[in-house]
Amino acid sequence: MDTAAWLSQLKRGLLELFVLNLLESESLHGYELVKRVSSVDGMSVTEGTIYPLLSRMKQDGLVKTTYLESSTGPMRKMYQLTAAGRQCRREMNRIWTQVSASVQRAINSTSQHEEA
Amino acid sequence: MKTVSIEAKRLEFDYLLRLHEALASVDPSQAQDISENVEEHLRNAVAEVPGHAVTSADMANILERLGPPEAMVPRSGNARPSAGFSEPSRPRPANIPTRQVCEEDLDALDRMRTAWLVCVISVYIPVIQLYLCSMIGTALLISPVADVRARTGLFTGVRGLAVSQIVLMALLTFFSALALIAPLLGILSALLGISVLIIGLMLYWKFLGSLSRLVAKYGRDDVSRRIDSIRIVYLIIICVIMGGAFMVGMVMAASGHGQSRRESLELQLLEPLWAIPLGWLLGWIFIMRPIAWAREALIEKRTS
Numbered sequence: 511m512d513t514a515a516w517l518s519q520l521k522r523g524l525l526e527l528f529v530l531n532l533l534e535s536e537s538l539h540g541y542e543l544v545k546r547v548s549s550v551d552g553m554s555v556t557e558g559t560i561y562p563l564l565s566r567m568k569q570d571g572l573v574k575t576t577y578l579e580s581s582t583g584p585m586r587k588m589y590q591l592t593a594a595g596r597q598c599r600r601e602m603n604r605i606w607t608q609v610s611a612s613v614q615r616a617i618n619s620t621s622q623h624e625e626a
Numbered sequence: 627m628k629t630v631s632i633e634a635k636r637l638e639f640d641y642l643l644r645l646h647e648a649l650a651s652v653d654p655s656q657a658q659d660i661s662e663n664v665e666e667h668l669r670n671a672v673a674e675v676p677g678h679a680v681t682s683a684d685m686a687n688i689l690e691r692l693g694p695p696e697a698m699v700p701r702s703g704n705a706r707p708s709a710g711f712s713e714p715s716r717p718r719p720a721n722i723p724t725r726q727v728c729e730e731d732l733d734a735l736d737r738m739r740t741a742w743l744v745c746v747i748s749v750y751i752p753v754i755q756l757y758l759c760s761m762i763g764t765a766l767l768i769s770p771v772a773d774v775r776a777r778t779g780l781f782t783g784v785r786g787l788a789v790s791q792i793v794l795m796a797l798l799t800f801f802s803a804l805a806l807i808a809p810l811l812g813i814l815s816a817l818l819g820i821s822v823l824i825i826g827l828m829l830y831w832k833f834l835g836s837l838s839r840l841v842a843k844y845g846r847d848d849v850s851r852r853i854d855s856i857r858i859v860y861l862i863i864i865c866v867i868m869g870g871a872f873m874v875g876m877v878m879a880a881s882g883h884g885q886s887r888r889e890s891l892e893l894q895l896l897e898p899l900w901a902i903p904l905g906w907l908l909g910w911i912f913i914m915r916p917i918a919w920a921r922e923a924l925i926e927k928r929t930s
Contacts, residue, residue: 540666541667556691575777583669
């Protein structure tokens with residue numbers, strides 16, 4: 511099995527959950543989001559993957575954009591969660607917690623069998 | 627400020643060109659969103675390059691981390707059919723806002739219209755010399771302006787001017803009242819009055835300029851040009867009126883007219899007879915009509 515392809519798919523799937531959680535506490539601009547995601551262990555993705563995702567999330571009404579004055583150049587586009595985005599984040603967090611716990615249990619039981 | 631080498635600029639240009647080609651089949655609002663983000667990303671990444679110069683190697687590194695432009699095409703199925711039996715879709719100019727954004731802009735325009743209506747009705751009415759209605763009208767302008775600005779980046783500076791205008795009008799009211807007790811404060815009131823006039827004109831100028839750009843965003847360049855023309859005409863008319871009033875004042879002062887208390891009172895009583903209709907007429911032609919044109923343009927876009 512091609513684990514590299516699997517990992518890439520996994521990261522891609524988790525990216526939306528990650529972005530939703532990053533935006534829960536504060537508004538961020540695209541570049542800052544890219545840096546935050548890239549700085550997380552195991553979540554390094556090609557930087558450009560986040561922009562189409564943000565665009566789709568905006569189309570879906572999960573995030574909205576506002577413009578903020580910047581002292582260094584043109585106005586910055588800030589992303590923030592909408593009410594629908596918050597709802598989606600809660601739901602995805604709940605599912606992820608369940609799934610990851612189940613996967614962890616499966617891994618633990620396999621490990622015990624292997625040790626036995 | 628970083629110096630970007632010609633080779634690095636060429637790499638960036640090629641990348642953005644490839645990106646625009648890759649996004650050609652994507653919904654225009656999404657394509658614009660992604661392009662804006664990538665351009666902002668490149669600006670930030672270039673700013674973070676150590677040293678004063680950005681070489682082609684630095685740029686190649688930035689672009690490599692960003693990934694191929696073709697990978698930026700969203701996978702949500704929003705792409706238009708590329709070929710085949712489906713009818714070719716009518717090309718839309720890029721940047722045209724979506725229907726939902728149009729609805730929000732229309733709502734903001736309605737609130738701006740109400741705000742200006744209050745300002746226009748209250749203008750030049752001596753009974754409410756306290757500027758209270760104008761202050762309320764200007765305050766009503768702040769929220770819709772902030773909404774559109776947050777959404778589109780337009781109307782920059784309008785909110786700041788509106789707030790300054792309210793503060794100045796409050797100060798003017800205060801010092802005008804004090805001037806009745808201490809006549810020397812009349813000089814300060816006069817200065818504040820001039821400031822209110824100048825800031826008011828700047829507010830009008832900025833507002834109509836932003837309104838014009840908002841309409842242009844919807845592809846209605848004809849309406850945008852009409853709004854631009856009318857704000858220039860308004861500025862000229864105001865300058866002529868103000869200049870004329872100043873000249874008349876000077877002539878009257880030189881000839882001793884209007885100096886007696888009775889003459890002064892007569893002038894004050896006569897003022898509403900010409901000032902109110904003139905104020906309303908100017909307000910209707912130069913403020914309410916352009917807003918109405920903008921609304922009509924947006925409504926047309928919404929229904930189309």
